[in-house]
Amino acid sequence: MNASTLHATNPFSVMALKQMDRMRQARGKMLDRLGFGPQETPYTVLHTEPGLRLRKYEQAPEEGRAVLLVPAPIKRAYIWDLLPQVSVVRRWMERGYKVYLAEWLPETGPDFGLDEYGNRMLAACRQAIREDSGEQLLTLAGHSLGGVLAAIYGCARPEEVRAVVLLESPLHFRHDLGCFAQMVHATPDARAIAAAYSEVPGAFLNAVSAMAAPHAFQMERMLDRVLSMGNPEAMAVHMRVERWTHDEFPLPGKLFTDVVESLYRHDELMRGKLAIGGREIGPQMLTAPLLAVADPRSTVIPLHSMQAFYEAAGSAGKRMLHYEGDIGVGLQHVGVLVGKSAHEKIWPEIFAWLETVG
Template sequence: MNAHTFHATNPFNVYALKQMDRMRQARGKMLDRLGYGPQETPYTVLHTEPGLILRKYDQANADAPAVLLVPAPIKKAYIWDLLPQVSVVRRWMEHGYKVYMAEWTPDTGPNYGLEDYGDRLLSACRQAIEEDSGEEQVTVAGHSLGGILAAIFGCTNADAVRAVVLLESPLHFRHDLGCFANLVHTTPDARPIAQAFSEVPGVFLNIVSAMAAPHAFQMERLIDRAMCMGNPEALGTHMRVERWTHDEFPLPGKLFTEVVESLYRHDELMRGKLRVGEREIGPQDLKAPLLTVADPRSAVIPLHSMQAFYDAAASEHKQMLHYEGDIGVNLQHVGVLVGKSAHQRLWPAIFDWLNSVE
């Protein structure tokens, strides 16, 4: 089956996908009852508006620099704070940062797009952070599609950004190689899909992703689970990531259309043609210190999808680190956030670099 034969705009399939979403949410609640829910760090809510809750994590040091964490607007934010031992939130706190996180919420309606998520809402976060902490600049760190939003914010708000950290974030879309070639091939024009759903169900995004990279989204997960047997700690993390995969929410139709058409199909950000407000932006507009983390083995975010943007960015201080994988992460794509070796080796290197440029 592919996206063309599935006919996502067929009324019966629209209904079927929404039913599948409800079934996945029910299975997620069952995994909660089995003890596989997240163990999150306490936080307070600093700011709210449609589409956004800004979390604040307590930090005793009043002079600490601020970091804004930017998850992908597809699933819940707690993948950054899954368990105390593999919590990116806690790593930033331990290294002396005031930590804030943009938690995306599914109450936007269909008309929120890349400009809303990558500029307007993140600008509201930065303003709230400045009022709370006195910090005029923030370090911005994003993962996957959240990294695209962080990059957009870095391009459009240069004076507000101290550094940009992009974790497995697709920024260049070659149509002749890898996962994104498959995505462009299997995904029909996004506009009628967005019109049929208004807000595109998360399960549709799962189907398209699984078709584009079946080994990464299906076989690797089964292999990882098998390799966790006999290792309760690794299995516990694997199952909590499994629970998180059921915590998706619908994507606004406009955002879905712009991601598929402006980014995937036409590569506008890399080409310097992505329109945000009155501007067209690209890597030449990213001038803050830039650190990227790529997985050279990944079919989901191929190395070239980060390398080209990294090379073209105008940042004076740049570094690229490689993530080599873990057991117990379920999806290697989120291993940089929840992998044991990532927290033991990769994150210390990230903070060493930040200390050298800030």
């Protein structure tokens, strides 16, 4: 089976995918009942609008610079705050930051695309954070597709950004580079898929991911479970990541189309041709200090996918770190957020670098 076989346009296939979504959500709730739900840090909601809820974490210091965490708009945001010992939210607070998080919500409508997610809604977050904290400049940290959104914002509004931290984020695409780029070049036009589904079901995205990278999204998870069995701490994280994998939600048709066509198929951000806010943007427009974390072993986000953007960025201060993996993370792609070695080695280096760039 390939991705084109998933492109069924009759209502029965749409109903079947939505039923698969409900089944996955039910399995997630069962894992909650078994005690594998996240243990999140208390927060309040600072701003809300269709598709977005801006969290402010209550235990953050009264004084300190502001950071906005930008998750991927595919699964729930709590992967950033899974357990206290592997909570990126807590690491930022421990370093004296006021911590905010853009929590994406599924209630948007099909016409929300990259301009809404990577520009307008992040601008709304920035305005609310400025009113709350008094901070004029904002540090952005994004993972995966969330890192793409953070990079877009940094390119479109460089005067508002203090620094950008990109974690395992796909930023440059060639048909021979990485499993997803290869699959995109072998699939039909995304507009037809978006038209069929309006909002592309999470089960569709999950199935495409599993077919694009079966080792990363299937075999890797099973192997990690086996390797975690003798380590209760690792197993506690693994099972919560497993629960999180069942918490995807549908992508708006426009966002799905923009990602597949503008980013993956035509590489418009890297080429300086991505239309955001009424103008074309590219990496040279990102002038804030830039730190990128890449996994050199990854087939999901190949090193060159991040390296090329990193080298082309207009930032005066740059740093590239390599994440080498962990046991107990389920998916190595999220290891930089939940891995023990990431919290012991990578995050201290990120914070040390941020201190040097101001």
